[in-house]
Amino acid sequence: MRIRTLIMAIALLSASALHAEPLAIVVHPSNMAELSGDDLSRLYLGRSRTFPNGDSAIPINLAEGMPARERFDERALSRSSAQLKAYWSKLVFTGKGTPPQEAESHEEVLKLVATNPSIIGYLPASQADDRVRVVMQLD
Amino acid sequence: MRKSLLAVSALSFAFALPVQADLHINGFASITAGTTTGSNDQLYGYSNELDFKNESLFAIQVRSDLGDRLSVTAQVMGRGSNDFDARFEWAFLTYELTDAMRINAGRLRTPFYRFSDFMDVGFAYDWLRVPQGVYGLGLDNIEGVSLYRMAQLGDFESSLQLLWGSFSGGITLAGNSANARIDNIAGITWELERDWFSFRAAYLNGKSTIEAPALSPLFAGLSQAGLGGLVAALDFNDDTSEFIGLGVTLDQGDWVLITEYNRIDVKDSFFAKRENYYLSLGYRLDVVTPFVSYEREDHRSKSELYQPFISVLPEALLQPLMAVVESQAVDTKTWNLGLRYDFHPAAAFKVQYSSQKNDLSGHRHDLIAAGVDIVF
Known part of the structure; x- marks a missing residue:
């Protein structure tokens, strides 16, 4: 009984630790852009298509349902995933915009960002490596 | 929303090539059933028999990016009320x-309302249908050209749209089918x-001409x-027509308040002076959003048109004249109570x-x- 309680406690702790892991917003190492939270949200809501310095920006999302995606939606965009889906359906069906492309894994984000200086992505901070530059961290 | 295209897109990124003819296919659908609760009740196309067709619809939208800032968008929709006959909406x-x-051409x-652009995409709003009292004018699509300009004004996102075009098509006037044309x-x-705040204003005007064969004998x-x-003073002969719309949305995350008002007038015609508004309040409880809304339609018929002639005209003319003018009067108050449940992404x-x-x-x-409202 005691062991089971312990396991459960550990499971709960690690789940919440995972949940609380910060997100790293990453760009190509050659991309020296500085971003505010507002800039980030404008990029991911399709309201801006350039970095603040005027260079073109291509945001990459993680696939729907991935924990880091939900966390990003809430932290960076202050909206639930369902609200964002409704938001994008407004733009898509009026020909005013298309949602960011989605990557199926953290590794795919790293690869895409590493190959194109315009691409911006995000992933759990511990997964960012030297192929990318962390431009911002979201707690 | 476009899972099947992701692989293609990811490939184009991997090779870092510009996308040449990127095809985006999206769709939406609503499957809706309803019935009035009283045997003599009729509302929004429903009667006292359960109807699965009246408000159901399917639509496919295709957008093709041709490169160099040019794209083409087409939306084909089949409405149950029209036997699901597919039409280009x-x-x-x-051109960006x-x-x-x-520029869209x-x-x-027609950008009359806050939700005009996606009034058929039920998934994009909480109600089961957009408030019919305010959205019920018709003339939903026009042929023309429009210019959009987005800008940041201080902390506000500004979207400005200029529009120029014309409408032609069949409408219903005083209970009769008619051909309408709105020019300029x-x-x-x-x-x-x-x-959490959005404000919208719309002003449109045009010149309305309506030919209703059923009214010809009266006018003759x-x-x-x-x-x-x-x-x-009665007929629609290149008559100045005006639409004014105002809307405010307050969305603070949990509470959503939406209100719209519009006023419509066609000068020198028997078209009633219309004023409509609604007020809607919703509360988001995670995946469930209950809402309540109130709508008001006030269409004041231009009785002053026939009043000077009441003692002058023979009954054979006066009766149809009064009937036509008064057919435009509407005075309704509607309460709606409902909820949206996001049971699936x-x-x-x-x-x-x-x-x-x-x-x-x-x-x-x-x-x-x-x-159920779906996007795919």
Whole structure:
């Protein structure tokens, strides 16, 4: 009984630790852009298509349902995933915009960002490596 | 929303090539069933028999990016109320002048209302249907050209739309089918949005001409009676038509308050002076959003048109004249109570109870409807 309680406690702790892991917003190492939270949200809501310095920006999302995606939606965009889906359906069906492309894994984000200086992505901070530059961290 | 295209897109990124002819296919659908609760009640196309067709619809939208800032968008929709006959709801080409400015040309959605552009995409809003009292004018699509300009004004996102075009098509006038033409439609809409607040204003005007064969005998009779001036004041002959719309949305995360008002007038015609508004309040409880809304339609018939002639005209002319003018009067108050339930990332279940009091007839019409809205 005691062991089971312990396991459960550990499971709960690690789940919440995972949940609380910060997100790293990453760009190509050659991309020296500085971003505010507002800039980030404008990029991911399709309201801006350039970095603040005027260079073109291509945001990459993680696939729907991935924990880091939900966390990003809430932290960076202050909206639930369902609200964002409704938001994008407004733009898509009026020909005013298309949602960011989605990557199926953290590794795919790293690869895409590493190959194109315009691409911006995000992933759990511990997964960012030297192929990318962390431009911002979201707690 | 476009899973099947992701692989292609990812490939194009991997090779870092510009996308040449990127095809985006999206769709949406609503499956809705409803029935009025009283045997004599009729509302929004429903009667006292369960109907799965009236408000159901399917639509496919295809957008093709041709590169160099040019794209083509077409939306084909089949409405249950029209036997699911597929029609081009809109079809236009878009040229992006800059990242913040674009021109659309072709068949466009008329930007009367806050939700005009996606009034058929039920998934995009909480109600089961957009408030019919305010959205019920018709003329939803026009042919023309529009310029969008997005900008940041201080902390506000500003969207400005200028529009020029025309409408032609069949409408219903005073209970008769008619051919309508609205020429020289010029419009401007402006939307300001900031975090939890958005404000929208729209102004459109045009010149309306309507030919209703069923009304010809009346107009001919009045002309023969020497009342050509009255005919000119009644008919729709290149008559100045104006639409003014205002909207405010407050969305603080949990509470959502939406209100819209519009006023419509066609000068020198028997078209009633219309004023409509609604007020809607919703509360988001995670995946469930209950809402309540109130709608008001006030269409004041131009009785002053026939009043000077009541003692002058023979009954054979006066009766149809009064009937035609008064057919434009509407005075309703509607309460809606409903909820949206996001049971799936791409689908929402909705149920809505509507109770409309017709103050002209004194009758109340109650409707219950439920359905699923999907995007894909």
